[in-house]
Amino acid sequence: DAGVIQSPRHEVTEMGQEVTLRCKPISGHNSLFWYRQTMMRGLELLIYFNNNVPIDDSGMPEDRFSAKMPNASFSTLKIQPSEPRDSAVYFCASSLSGINEQFFGPGTRLTVL
Amino acid sequence: AQSVTQLDSHVSVSEGTPVLLRCNYSSSYSPSLFWYVQHPNKGLQLLLKYTSAATLVKGINGFEAEFKKSETSFHLTKPSAHMSDAAEYFCVVSGATGGGNKLTFGTGTQLKVEL
Numbered sequence: 001d002a003g004v005i006q007s008p009r010h011e012v013t014e015m016g017q018e019v020t021l022r023c024k025p026i027s028g029h030n031s032l033f034w035y036r037q038t039m040m041r042g043l044e045l046l047i048y049f050n051n052n053v054p055i056d057d058s059g060m061p062e063d064r065f066s067a068k069m070p071n072a073s074f075s076t077l078k079i080q081p082s083e084p085r086d087s088a089v090y091f092c093a094s095s096l097s098g099i100n101e102q103f104f105g106p107g108t109r110l111t112v113l
Numbered sequence: 114a115q116s117v118t119q120l121d122s123h124v125s126v127s128e129g130t131p132v133l134l135r136c137n138y139s140s141s142y143s144p145s146l147f148w149y150v151q152h153p154n155k156g157l158q159l160l161l162k163y164t165s166a167a168t169l170v171k172g173i174n175g176f177e178a179e180f181k182k183s184e185t186s187f188h189l190t191k192p193s194a195h196m197s198d199a200a201e202y203f204c205v206v207s208g209a210t211g212g213g214n215k216l217t218f219g220t221g222t223q224l225k226v227e228l
Contacts, residue, residue: 042220
């Protein structure tokens with residue numbers, strides 16, 4: 001199995017631009033999680049989906065952030081407009097519902113100038 | 114509510130000596146507990162997990178952890194550190210929150226291994 005796949009691995013953009021991060025979960029997993037990791041705040045859960053439905057988005061910082069899961073094998077996290085304080089590593093993870101173990105992707109390192 | 118406290122933000126050991134990374138948890142439910150490791154510029158990898166079976170859990174790379182309910186602890190140990198163990202380690206708790214298997218992460222312990 002290829003594991004959780006994230007793209008791009010690195011993204012550098014300018015303030016105000018739209019950024020889209022992508023995630024492909026492990027085949028057969030029906031829960032998907034988006035996290036953000038920074039030095040200041042550590043690892044934060046932004047949103048998670050169960051069977052493609054958003055269950056808890058209380059961690060999404062503000063309206064500039066949105067996430068979708070149009071099907072079981074793909075999810076996006078969009079930031080529009082991006083700001084320098086959004087610079088972080090964004091991780092996607094997936095799991096089987098009812099099984100607590102989550103499998104993490106390699107992350108996307110986002111830099112907003 | 115659930116939470117974990119990692120008692121040390123940095124731990125430094127010599128190669129070949131034992132490793133102890135401390136973690137205390139708080140949970141309203143019977144918790145599932147995990148240790149994840151993150152090497153520099155990498156994603157998080159599961160080391161081991163406790164899910165109410167044996168209280169002594171063995172993981173990958175020679176690590177193990179013991180669940181102690183009376184002490185609400187889940188400390189991570191390894192008898193002999195290797196240079197490749199240098200990484201950041203996260204203690205994690207999961208519990209039924211009515212909405213799936215959310216994980217709550219500790220703040221991490223940076224392990225340094227010296228020659």
